[in-house]
Amino acid sequence: MIEERRKRYEKELHEKYLQLYYNEQCYEELMQSLEEAYQNRPVELRRLDNKREKEPNWYRNRNMLGITMYPKLFAGGLNGVIEHLDYFLKLEQTKSWKS
16 A cells, blocks of 8 residues: 555655755655654554545544643643543543644
């Protein structure tokens, strides 16, 4: 799968990378690192990759809801978040990120 993606996006990625960093050698090293990381990726995550490749808008699924929250701004801190857990349970979010 990584070969397919690389073929599909390499021209654009290469152009953007060189516009930012002006270093062909580093680009090649990055591509090599990505290839190695993919080869070392656990089988179950590769299966998930394949599933998501077939459904590219998987993250827009009606069953998915993610939020990003700054606890201090949202509820004055983590203790305040705990007091609002009922709110999050009603949302039925599948992912949350706290900063």
